[in-house]
Amino acid sequence: MIKYVPVFGLFLIGGLVSHAVENSVAVPPSTSDTPEAPFPSGELLSDHVAEAEFTGIIHRKCMFRTSLCPDKCAHPKDFATFRIIKYLDYRKPGKYGDEKQEKLMVDVNPDHKPILQDASILKQIAAFKPGDKVVLHWSHYYMHKDSSSFPERPVISIQPLSPSGREKKE
Structure with a gap:
């Protein structure tokens, strides 16, 4: 009788495993089943139009503030910098909108994917030379x-x- 206990035990475990696979909760859905994330809503706080001079690309180093630093964090970044010469239009419909700026820095890292930033803008910035x-x-x-x-x-x-x-005029 002792010879049959391990075989019977495997039969019970096998029965439990087969039920887990058939259960839809236990099986993760395939990537095609997952719906797209909804587009976020937002409010406009300020809108700026200005004449500016491209001053170049600067690199900011990692500040070593997490356990992932410096190899696995996304802290080091490249920024395109623009010096604002004069404002052509400025609106601040929101209470907390940005005031008029003296410079603008744009993250140009291809891995950084802001929600509202168009990729064609980064291509345009890459073509500029300092002084443009x-x-x-x-x-x-x-x-x-x-x-x-x-x-x-x-x-x-x-x-x-x-x-x-x-x-x-292009």
């Missing part, structure tokens, strides 16, 4: 997604200026 003058349009939004709220400052458009200070 542009008309920048960017906004300050306060986004809401799931139970999180966060600021987002996408560049809406960049128009290169000709040397005379007028927009180039």
Whole structure:
């Protein structure tokens, strides 16, 4: 009789495993079954249009503030910097919107994917040389997604200026 106990035990365990596989809760859904994340809502806090000068790309190093630093964190970043020459338009419909700025920094890392930033803007920025003058349009939004709220400052458009200070017609 002792010879049959291990075989009987395997039969019981096998029965439990087969029920777990048939249960839809135990099997993770395939990637095609998962719905797309809903697009976050947000409110416009300020809108900026300014003539600016591209001053170049700067690199910010990791500040070593997490256990993932420096190899696995996403802290080191490259930023395109623009010096604001003059404002052409400015609106602040929100109480907490950004004030007029003296410079603008745009994250140009391909891994950073802001929700509202168009990828074509990063391609345009890559073509600029220090000293190039542009008309920048960017906004300050306060986004809401799931139970999180966060600021987002996408560049809406960049128009290169000709040397005379007028927009180039492309």
